[in-house]
Amino acid sequence: MNYRLPVRAAALALAAALALTACGSGSASDSGASPSPTATAAPSPSAADVAAVAGIKIEGDAGAEPTLTFDAPLSVSTPTARLVDKGDGEPLQDGQNLSVHFVAFSGEDASRVGSTWQEGQGSTDQITLGDPSLGVINDVLTGQNVGARALVANPMTAQDGTVTTSIMLLEVAAAKTIPTRAEGEAVTPAEGLPTVTLDDSGKPSITIPEGYQAPTELVAQTLIKGSGPAVEATQSITAHYTGWKLDGTVFDSSWERGTPATFSLQQVIQGWTQGLAGQTVGSQVLLVIPASLAYGEAGASSHALAGETLVFVVDILDAN
Structure with missing residues (x-):
């Protein structure tokens, strides 16, 4: 905003x-x-x-x-x-x-x-x-x-x-009133990425492929293509999301809290801003974010997630 x-x-x-x-x-x-x-x-x-x-x-x-x-x-x-x-x-x-x-x-x-x-x-x-x-x-x-x-x-x-x-x-x-989950056309993801599975409510889980190598650049893979307008980097979005470390550990999830979250794309880690800007409302996006676009390399930051490659599945429910 x-x-x-x-x-x-x-x-x-x-x-x-x-x-x-x-x-x-x-x-x-x-x-x-x-x-x-x-x-x-x-x-x-x-x-x-x-x-x-x-x-x-x-x-x-x-x-x-x-x-x-x-x-x-x-x-x-x-x-x-x-x-x-x-x-x-x-x-x-x-x-x-x-x-x-x-x-x-x-x-x-x-x-x-x-x-x-x-x-x-x-x-x-x-x-x-x-x-x-x-x-x-x-x-x-x-x-x-x-x-x-x-x-x-x-x-x-x-x-x-x-x-x-x-x-x-x-x-x-x-x-x-906004949707409770991503809605649109399914997109076949590139091979070798973490596999996303949805339960009946739309809540995601992931499977990290054996031997998966952490990428050095941002991965933003659309899984569901929504029919809404494209999101701008200066907007706020409402989204359901879950975040994992590469060992499969969940460290944050709006699904676990039971309510989508609303926040500005100017107040998030770079991987979110870069990966979600240009996506359309209604879409579901898999983000694999290297540490350089998250919380920095180990030793360069005191943040608990410094040095970690982060994986998110984000349902973009609305944008303002």
């Missing part, structure tokens, strides 16, 4: 909020894909947290950027959300791709961080309702309608240990 700098700062705040309750073995940094690791339930908000969010004043009609007024500094001890409007559009459904507007403020000094409404750009971010990593955002929007507005207060810890609270108002601008 092509936000200008102030809006990009707000987008980073939203990403932090979405990832807040996600703690566990997998992560965006593990796969280069979504902020959707195995989620761990956050503590319930305290009475003080609820009161702090309840005291935020919102001015302005739905459909336009609102003004938020509160006494700073404002802080919460755990992610805390409040439904502002339930919306009067179509009911939201689990698994839908939601286009959301948001405006973000600093709880420390009540300064406005940024907004998707800024300067009339009209850009929205994309989330998948039901994604476990949405945490309280997922909780507050479930059962609501298009047009729903929610306040989210999110404590964030900086590298120096300083904790600040980000405050956002989100509005659901649109909701789209």
Whole structure:
């Protein structure tokens, strides 16, 4: 998404909020894909947290950027959300791709961080309702309608240990039901590649051929050719995926979490950006990514997957 700098700062705040309750073995940094690791339930908000969010004043009609007024500094001890409007559009459904507007403020000094409404750009971010990593955002929007507005207060810890609270108002601008798996024309893969098998739901598994040599260049093999538009490297996509190391070990999977993930192709490892740009929506793609296009060679990075050749099967369900 092509936000200008102030809006990009707000987008980073939203990403932090979405990832807040996600703690566990997998992560965006593990796969280069979504902020959707195995989620761990956050503590319930305290009475003080609820009161702090309840005291935020919102001015302005739905459909336009609102003004938020509160006494700073404002802080919460755990992610805390409040439904502002339930919306009067179509009911939201689990698994839908939601286009959301948001405006973000600093709880420390009540300064406005940024907004998707800024300067009339009209850009929205994309989330998948039901994604476990949405945490309280997922909780507050479930059962609501298009047009729903929610306040989210999110404590964030900086590298120096300083904790600040980000405050956002989100509005659901649109909701789209997307397929649950790749759909299109089957493509016969080149010989010698890892073999992909799908179960009845579309969840993939792979078999690595005996003696398979890790490639030095990216392999992007289309397995199913979708009929949708071509994906651009600057877009966000919604996808189901699983990632393996060459020994067959799964290290990340949206299928295991039960919900597709939505993320920008500008915020992933190079192998994803290069391998998925140009593919069509509805496609399933096998990616075999050398370390140089993933997390670097062993010793050159502290990442747990440094030096690893990674294998992914990605179903491209939508692009925005």
